[in-house]
Amino acid sequence: MKYTKYGAFLLVLCIGAVPDLFADKGQMWPVPVNLSEPSQNAIIFHNRKEEILVLGTELQADHQVDILEFIPFPSEPKVSIAQGNPFEAAEMLIKNKGLEFVEYSKGLAGPSPVSIVFEGRLGPHDVTIVQIRDISGFADWTHAFFMNKGIVVAASLDAATANAADYMRRGFTYFVFDYVHLSANSGAIAPLVYQFKSKQLYYPFKTSNITGNEGTANLILILPGSLGLLQDHSDIKALQRVSSSLFNWDLSSSAKLYPREIADIVPGAHDFFGDQKIYLQVLRYSGPYYFEDDLLFDMTDIAPFAYKHVLYTPDYGNPLGGNYSLVGNLSKDELADIAEAYKLGANTWFFDPDILSLIQ
Secondary structure, three states, X not given: OOOOOXXXXXXXXXOOOOOOOOOOOOOEEEEEOOOOXXXXXXXXXXXXXXXXXXXXEEOOOOOOEEEEEEEEEOOOOEEEEOOOOHHHHHHHHHHHHOOEEEEEOOOOOOOOOEEEEEEEEEOOEEEEEEEEOOHHHXXXXXXXXXXXXXXXXXXXXXXXXXXXXXXXXXOOOXXXXXXXXXXXXXXXXXXXXXXXEOOEEEEOHHHHHHOOOEEEEEEEEEEOOEOOOEOOOHHHHHHHHHOOOHHHEEEOOOEEEOHHHHOOOOOOHHHHOOOOOEEEEEEEEEEEOOOOOOEEEEOOOOEOOOOOOEEEXXXXXXXXXXXXXXXXXXXXXXXXXXXXXXXXXXXOEXXXXXXXXXXX
């Protein structure tokens, strides 16, 4: 069997140049963000109280197979099927906004162990939302789930059960089971949209440990601010908790968005942020699917302005020479946001002197 997934429990990500964290950078050069390569993609909206997670799935197989994917959530999610092509709309925004990465050379009888919260069919997805109460009965429940669909389970569920137990120990009891019947000619499958309450930016990386593979994952972030700009580096430390090697991450520049620009990604998204400013950014992970933790980042102090790379070009004829240059342009509104944020939080966020010179 061969299959490539753009979501569910195979998801991975993207991050990069952060002030002071990459002192020995070697050569650097800007490259446009490109999502056309075979990789795993997700879109995340977060408004400091709730998250909308769009997971796209592309599956391929050389024979018929049934796949049951599970995704843990910190609170009970609402699940719907995406309308139109949200990834195509997001990719168009990324291109129009000119986002760039910087590259470097480098049980017993009793209550049921699983409580079903929702069952329903969303396009090709047979979706079941459950709350796991007793992990000791989870494997038996999963076997019964397949048997009720006339499927004999031949593979061991030990890895999936251990993974679910790890999430339960950390207080994650809600799981979405997405059952897909895959034929030999299956291709792109309509994405699912999950909406749930969470004050933290959340993505369940540890579920990917089940596969033992490696690859690339892109998280398209639409947030009330930009990552990579906190003075205490807590946003980057959140990534280090997921995977300790910062060389596996790339963080793109960001750009300001307006409500009308995200209306085609998820219906109703233009009202999701209220009167908050919103920004588009891409986070990429490339490497082994072995994660030490999930992505959990407190959104309280996220920097409410655009993130742009500032590159240093050495002057090899003068050891004390060299020039810094801004990658990309800042719009009038983005400059205004930086000026406003500088007055409010000069000690909270990092402001590059070359950017500050544009507003002073």
